[in-house]
Amino acid sequence: MSKFQKAGASRRDSREADDTVIIGRRNNSEDRSWQGQKYDMHVLKEKLPSNDLEADYLDNGWGEPESGEDYRDIKDGYDPVVVIDNGLEQVGVHRRYCRMTENTVLDNSGDTLINNNNNELKVMRKSTDQPMPRLPMTPKRAKGGAVSSKKPVPTVHRVLLYSTQSPRLGRKQQFSTQRVSAKQQGSKALGAGDEGQTVILLEPEHKQEDHRSAIDFDRNDDFEEDDDLDNLSNFDESDTASVLSDTEDGYRAHAYKLTHSADRFSSPQSTPSFLSSQSSEDDLKNPDSLLVPSLFPYVPPYLSFSSNTKRGPRVPPDLHRVLKWRITNIMPKVVRLILANSGMRMLKKTNDWMGVWGKHLKSPCFKAIRSYQKINHLPGSFRIGRKDSCWKNLQRQMGKHSNKEFGFMPRTYIIPNDLGALRRHWPKYAQRNTKWIIKPPASARGAGIRVINRWGQIPKRRPLIVQKYIERPLLINGSKFDLRLYVLVTSVNPLRVFMYHNGLARFASVKYSAKADTLNDRCMHLTNYSINKFSSNYSKNEDVNACHGHKWTIKSLWTYLANRGVRTDCLWEALRSLVLRTILAGENGINSMIRANVESKYSCFELFGFDVILDSDLVPWLLEVNISPSLHSELPLDAHVKAPLVQGVLNTALYNVPPKLSLDKQKELAAEFSFPPGTQMCYDKRLYINYLSREEKIKHNTFTRKSMEDRNEYVNAILNNLTPDDVRCLIIAEDELARCAPLERIFPTDQTHKYLKYNDSPRYYNRLLDAWESRYANNRTEGIALLRDYCQNKYHLQVPTPPAKKDLNDEDKSLATPNTTKDDNES
Numbered sequence: 001m002s003k004f005q006k007a008g009a010s011r012r013d014s015r016e017a018d019d020t021v022i023i024g025r026r027n028n029s030e031d032r033s034w035q036g037q038k039y040d041m042h043v044l045k046e047k048l049p050s051n052d053l054e055a056d057y058l059d060n061g062w063g064e065p066e067s068g069e070d071y072r073d074i075k076d077g078y079d080p081v082v083v084i085d086n087g088l089e090q091v092g093v094h095r096r097y098c099r100m101t102e103n104t105v106l107d108n109s110g111d112t113l114i115n116n117n118n119n120e121l122k123v124m125r126k127s128t129d130q131p132m133p134r135l136p137m138t139p140k141r142a143k144g145g146a147v148s149s150k151k152p153v154p155t156v157h158r159v160l161l162y163s164t165q166s167p168r169l170g171r172k173q174q175f176s177t178q179r180v181s182a183k184q185q186g187s188k189a190l191g192a193g194d195e196g197q198t199v200i201l202l203e204p205e206h207k208q209e210d211h212r213s214a215i216d217f218d219r220n221d222d223f224e225e226d227d228d229l230d231n232l233s234n235f236d237e238s239d240t241a242s243v244l245s246d247t248e249d250g251y252r253a254h255a256y257k258l259t260h261s262a263d264r265f266s267s268p269q270s271t272p273s274f275l276s277s278q279s280s281e282d283d284l285k286n287p288d289s290l291l292v293p294s295l296f297p298y299v300p301p302y303l304s305f306s307s308n309t310k311r312g313p314r315v316p317p318d319l320h321r322v323l324k325w326r327i328t329n330i331m332p333k334v335v336r337l338i339l340a341n342s343g344m345r346m347l348k349k350t351n352d353w354m355g356v357w358g359k360h361l362k363s364p365c366f367k368a369i370r371s372y373q374k375i376n377h378l379p380g381s382f383r384i385g386r387k388d389s390c391w392k393n394l395q396r397q398m399g400k401h402s403n404k405e406f407g408f409m410p411r412t413y414i415i416p417n418d419l420g421a422l423r424r425h426w427p428k429y430a431q432r433n434t435k436w437i438i439k440p441p442a443s444a445r446g447a448g449i450r451v452i453n454r455w456g457q458i459p460k461r462r463p464l465i466v467q468k469y470i471e472r473p474l475l476i477n478g479s480k481f482d483l484r485l486y487v488l489v490t491s492v493n494p495l496r497v498f499m500y501h502n503g504l505a506r507f508a509s510v511k512y513s514a515k516a517d518t519l520n521d522r523c524m525h526l527t528n529y530s531i532n533k534f535s536s537n538y539s540k541n542e543d544v545n546a547c548h549g550h551k552w553t554i555k556s557l558w559t560y561l562a563n564r565g566v567r568t569d570c571l572w573e574a575l576r577s578l579v580l581r582t583i584l585a586g587e588n589g590i591n592s593m594i595r596a597n598v599e600s601k602y603s604c605f606e607l608f609g610f611d612v613i614l615d616s617d618l619v620p621w622l623l624e625v626n627i628s629p630s631l632h633s634e635l636p637l638d639a640h641v642k643a644p645l646v647q648g649v650l651n652t653a654l655y656n657v658p659p660k661l662s663l664d665k666q667k668e669l670a671a672e673f674s675f676p677p678g679t680q681m682c683y684d685k686r687l688y689i690n691y692l693s694r695e696e697k698i699k700h701n702t703f704t705r706k707s708m709e710d711r712n713e714y715v716n717a718i719l720n721n722l723t724p725d726d727v728r729c730l731i732i733a734e735d736e737l738a739r740c741a742p743l744e745r746i747f748p749t750d751q752t753h754k755y756l757k758y759n760d761s762p763r764y765y766n767r768l769l770d771a772w773e774s775r776y777a778n779n780r781t782e783g784i785a786l787l788r789d790y791c792q793n794k795y796h797l798q799v800p801t802p803p804a805k806k807d808l809n810d811e812d813k814s815l816a817t818p819n820t821t822k823d824d825n826e827s
Contacts, residue, residue, distance in 0.1 A: 437449065
């Protein structure tokens with residue numbers, strides 16, 4: 001039995017005793033959360049024999065007496081109680097209770113003086129012209145649990161305590177607690193003064209209220225009512241001056257400048273649309289051959305994947321035999337169609353697979369992946385894929401850099417850890433009528449999401465996210481919408497990030513209203529397709545190029561905005577910046593997990609789904625990042641967007657033929673596909689090793705030392721003497737870039753060196769690619785020719801002896817079956 005249950009019976013009797021004064025005493029604990037507090041409550045009452053009640057007897061809290069209880073007759077001649085504050089110690093929580101001490105004496109005036117050894121109540125003045133009231137008696141129970149039928153409701157007279165440490169943050173009022181007397185029992189009197197002054201609330205005797213209006217720690221639900229936090233009638237606006245501004249304040253001004261040119265709006269004719277030039281029909285072209293060569297000699301060819309609507313080129317039987325993909329229950333239909341049309345074998349039970357599209361694995365499971373196998377996740381991607389972890393990483397970056405650069409996620413509180421901070425700041429938010437959106441930290445498809453504006457609506461005992469609600473969203477046709485952006489990360493060290501040129505704009509099916517009485521309308525305030533598709537107002541968009549219905553392509557949205565003078569190129573650049581800063585916020589943690597759990601640089605990639613909302617000033621705000629964005633295609637518009645995305649992701653990920661073909665078979669295959677003699681047709685693990693020679697280690701240390709802060713110190717020197725490891729890194733980067741359509745590489749570019757300062761420590765490969773892009777971004781043919789010369793001499797295949805502690809030839813490991821559940825996030 002918990003401590004709260006044990007105190008249940010005492011609490012009921014304490015309500016019946018009008019003469020009982022209940023005062024809170026400070027808890028010395030640093031933790032001020034509700035769960036971490038200890039409460040003492042002792043009330044003068046008759047001793048109840050231990051055999052009168054059953055062992056599991058529990059009080060029902062602050063409500064009415066339990067059925068079957070009997071109370072003795074109680075006289076109404078209770079004396080009024082006056083409590084005089086005499087510098088009591090501050091109370092650490094919102095409402096507290098403490099016991100009456102037995103060490104009391106009477107002074108000359110008849111007042112009761114309390115022994116102050118434990119910092120308890122000092123003075124309790126009572127009138128002496130009336131007899132002492134009789135104490136409420138414990139209800140009698142007959143044998144077998146039967147009780148008498150008398151059920152008079154006792155008179156309730158409570159004294160509740162507040163202090164400057166309560167969530168109202170010491171609101172300055174000039175009421176004195178000495179004004180509280182029995183004559184004022186018809187109204188509430190709140191007192192607050194300087195720091196340390198006590199505030200006392202007397203509730204009238206004649207009112208029989210719902211006692212759950214006071215916080216009941218024995219309640220079974222997760223919600224705790226505290227209406228006083230939302231009562232701002234006596235709130236002094238000047239008291240919020242000491243509270244720091246929200247994290248997004250600095251970002252808003254910075255992003256506004258980024259999304260607007262010197263002229264906020266230009267003429268529709270002169271406004272470029274970044275996405276309008278992309279052709280959707282070209283996205284779904286089938287390749288001429290299943291295998292396409294690398295840009296460089298002596299590098300194995302890559303698989304080229306077909307569309308979801310048309311079968312690709314013929315696959316030789318010997319090659320088809322080794323192209324095994326592991327099927328999972330969550331593999332989207334569009335992925336299966338593309339793989340089947342590309343000549344892959346789809347198997348449910350095999351450990352000898354070359355690829356899998358499944359649910360995220362626990363990080364240690366990545367150790368079981370063989371070097372030639374590839375999975376669609378990165379270990380540690382939850383660093384930005386969970387709402388709570390993403391906020392923590394962004395908050396850490398705000399502390400290191402500035403809110404202007406990382407304040408693009410609305411102010412977020414992680415419950416229960418941040419409950420105390422939210423409680424302290426709540427009066428400021430309530431004064432501004434701030435709305436909040438609460439959601440589980442790792443939910444999907446809108447599950448558990450609500451919009452609230454009162455303290456009592458927040459669950460206090462289970463993990464969740466409380467995030468400021470964007471109350472002035474950009475509206476189209478009266479409805480709010482958000483953007484689903486697709487971002488591919490093929491490597492973390494070096495960081496290589498691609499962004500899909502298309503995406504989805506998802507509209508709420510009910511026109512937006514900021515009125516508080518509409519907060520329960522999920523189809524108005526939430527844009528999730530899984531919620532709005534059940535609305536009677538939901539309208540499907542059958543035309544992928546049309547700007548109607550409740551789901552558009554981002555191409556259509558950009559055209560719509562551009563026709564109204566919005567600089568979509570500036571807006572796209574702001575979205576790129578938001579994506580990169582988010583990934584860089586969690587990059588260090590993800591890189592650590594990869595180093596600890598992944599053997600080969602070939603094995604992993606991750607497709608993220610970024611949910612972004614635009615406010616009325618066209619400022620983008622990050623809502624969340626999804627590590628398993630849904631690729632299900634219920635509508636033709638979904639397939640139009642997601643099929644080219646999947647095809648582009650698979651092509652950019654650079655899949656090789658598994659090393660399961662003999663040399664003779666490889667020679668025959670090379671001749672059939674017209675590759676030069678001697679071309680290695682299967683995966684070559686030498687291109688993806690993660691260990692260095694002695695010379696390479698020295699170069700890494702030279703160009704990552706802390707004293708090298710100036711970019712000019714490395715941007716030219718690092719390219720002077722390329723090592724075999726350098727060449728391997730640049731080969732993969734160039735091959736990815738050549739095959740990434742319809743995705744756009746947003747990192748590295750010749751302009752992204754400004755983001756390198758956000759790394760916790762300098763990364764050698766990031767600096768290498770920065771220098772390479774700086775020199776060859778506008779003259780890529782020259783850079784590719786340089787690398788071809790290195791590869792022609794097989795310079796890139798010179799590898800050091802592997803460390804003894806690693807067994808790189810252990811090809812007998814098998815991957816635990818990926819969990820087969822539904823996609824984590826809806827579209």
